[in-house]
Amino acid sequence: MxxxxxxxxxxxxxxxxxxxxxxxxxxxxxxxxxxxxxxxxxxMSLAVFTQMTPPPGADGGLLNAIVGSLIMTILGVVIGTPLGMLAGTYMAEYGRYTKLTFVVRFINDILLSAPSIIVGLFVYEIMVARMGHFSGIAGAVALAVIVVPVVVRTTEDMLLLVPGPLREAASALGLPRNLVIGKVAYRAARAGLITGVLLAIARVSGETAPLLFTALNNQFFSTNLNAPMSSLPAVIFQFALSPYKEWQQLAWAGALIITFAVLALSIVARVLGAQRTAK
CATH class of the missing domain: 1.20.5 (Single alpha-helices involved in coiled-coils or other helix-helix interfaces)
Incomplete structure (x- = not known):
């Protein structure tokens, strides 16, 4: 005892x-x-969503930063999601046991844990330095590089969870392999795939270092992807370090907006994940 x-x-x-x-x-x-x-x-006020970032000592908002973040985030997801899904599909459906898949999976795991500032330096070297100026498209590419490994891992994991008999039944009916993947495997793993995309958006929505090296910042409203573009994380970084009270308040408001956005995406991803588990 x-x-x-x-x-x-x-x-x-x-x-x-x-x-x-x-x-x-x-x-x-x-x-x-x-x-x-x-x-x-x-x-927080209505001016935060309707006015541009102000000069020192003046009142203003974060409209240009919010729009710039939305543009670069959406473009980065549009670029990175198809690449990640194609790579994840190959790893799960076509080359599950090939050496290439093991190499890609190893590199993908490294990219998942790599500091985002490394991605910013990489895109700066291959795009910004060669173009001779900062640009919104370079910022979007940097975010896309961060999106890809998240979507690759999620796509592979979700497709591997689809039961093999579903594929075998579809193949027995005479469907070619590409239709088996598109009509059966993708539909069975749809909730998980959407969850992966939402998690990727949540990951890149608050990234600051890659945008500082690529899109830099812009105090004015601009949708020109070939010019420096404002972003919410970059504005928060700049305003939080300033000695001006108005800028500091806007930095807190911007941080709260990003937090609520990431929280909302995380909740939606959790709900979709719970639905997939229940099924």
Whole structure:
């Protein structure tokens, strides 16, 4: 009995330590979110969504930064999603056991964990330095490079979860392999594929370093992809470091907008993931 009592005491001790660690981590998260919400709501107003970024000491908003972020994020997702889905489809359906798949999977895992500033430097070298100027298209390409590995991993994992008998039944009816993938495998994994895209959007929506090296920033409203373009993360970085109170309030408001956007995307991804699991 003594050994069982000792094991119960040990288990209770480690369980208490786990709870304490969880509470400690969650308490700091609550403090951060509460501070962000309090400071962000003080700078939130209709002008944030209708006016341009102001000069020092003046009132203004974040319209150009929000539009620039939306343009580059959407373009980056449009570029990166098809590439990621095609690569993930090949790895799961055509070359599951080939050496190329193992190499691509290894490189993809490295890209998933690589610092985003490395991606910014890479795109700066191959695009910005050769073009001779910063541009919105370079920022979109940098975001696309970040999107690709997320979509590749999600696509491969979701397609591998599709039961083999579904493919075999479709093939028995005479469907060629491309239609089996498009009509059966994709439909079965649709919720998971959409979840992967949403997670990729959430990942790139707050990236700052790649945009500083590629799109830089622009105080004025611009939709020209061949010129420097404003973005919400870059404006937050610039305004948060400034000594002007108006800029600091706008930085808090911009951070709150990004947080709510990422939270909304994460909730939608969780809901879709729960639906896929239930099915």
């Amino acid at each position: 003594a050994i069982y009592d000792r094991r119960r005491r040990t288990n209770a001790t480690y369980l208490a330590l786990c709870y304490m660690a969880a509470i400690f981590g969650l308490s700091w998260l609550v403090v951060i979110l509460a501070t962000l919400f309090w400071q962000g709501m003080q700078g």
